[in-house]
Amino acid sequence: MDVPRVILVPCLRDNYAYLVVGAGELALVVDPSEAAPVREALLREGLSLAGILCTHHHWDHVGGVAELCDEHATLPVFAHAIDAVRIEGRVTPIADDEHHELAGLDVHALHVPGHTMGALAYRIGDALFTGDTLFAAGCGRLFEGDAATMHASFLRLGALDDATRVYCGHEYTEANLRFAAWAEPASQAIAEKLAWACAERALGRATLPSTLASERATNPFLRAANAAEFARLRTAKDSF
Numbered sequence: 001m002d003v004p005r006v007i008l009v010p011c012l013r014d015n016y017a018y019l020v021v022g023a024g025e026l027a028l029v030v031d032p033s034e035a036a037p038v039r040e041a042l043l044r045e046g047l048s049l050a051g052i053l054c055t056h057h058h059w060d061h062v063g064g065v066a067e068l069c070d071e072h073a074t075l076p077v078f079a080h081a082i083d084a085v086r087i088e089g090r091v092t093p094i095a096d097d098e099h100h101e102l103a104g105l106d107v108h109a110l111h112v113p114g115h116t117m118g119a120l121a122y123r124i125g126d127a128l129f130t131g132d133t134l135f136a137a138g139c140g141r142l143f144e145g146d147a148a149t150m151h152a153s154f155l156r157l158g159a160l161d162d163a164t165r166v167y168c169g170h171e172y173t174e175a176n177l178r179f180a181a182w183a184e185p186a187s188q189a190i191a192e193k194l195a196w197a198c199a200e201r202a203l204g205r206a207t208l209p210s211t212l213a214s215e216r217a218t219n220p221f222l223r224a225a226n227a228a229e230f231a232r233l234r235t236a237k238d239s240f
């Protein structure tokens with residue numbers, strides 16, 4: 001399996017865009033919240049932009065799309081059909097389970113509705129970009145889907161390999177682990193990861209990527225036995 005190099009690009013207050021490095025110094029960007037930090041990262045790394053992948057239409061994930069498109073006349077932009085119409089710029093709508101060859105990389109789109117109805121996760125080699133669906137130790141808010149819909153999306157992501165590297169849309173890990181520790185007070189894995197995340201954040205470092213193995217051990221939403229338990233957790237997290 002491909003193990004693409006992934007470069008974190010901090011954006012806004014706690015968002016991440018990601019550069020995925022393909023063949024010939026080409027890179028894809030996932031969720032460019034802003035154009036400037038993405039442009040700077042490309043320049044610093046000596047990479048040219050070959051495509052934009054949007055996990056969903058919210059402004060804090062697509063804010064830089066129009067500007068990057070203006071600078072690159074033929075840049076392909078992908079989003080799920082439902083969210084594509086809500087993104088400014090020329091977006092190519094894609095559907096569940098489509099594969100696209102971009103920058104020499106196989107990009108596999110997984111439809112994971114719940115946060116928005118058109119939410120996508122992208123699988124590129126061993127890297128998984130989950131947007132605001134699955135966070136490290138957490139789960140996105142149910143803006144458009146219900147708990148059953150999001151639970152089904154989690155089951156799908158949860159079926160991927162243990163070694164899958166998980167890159168999500170926000171640096172929410174520490175707060176999510178505090179909730180996880182409340183939900184599963186006896187969990188050693190959660191307590192240890194919380195201590196680690198606090199230490200990393202105190203040093204100003206990112207806590208991503210996670211892995212699916214780590215998520216299986218520390219993400220209460222991935223560990224939920226059924227849709228009812230998932231719904232209970234999501235409701236509890238809303239007022240935590």
Ligand code: ZN
Binds near residue numbers: 056058115
């Ligand atoms: Zn969002």
Ligand code: FE
Binds near residue numbers: 058060132169170
């Ligand atoms: Fe977001």
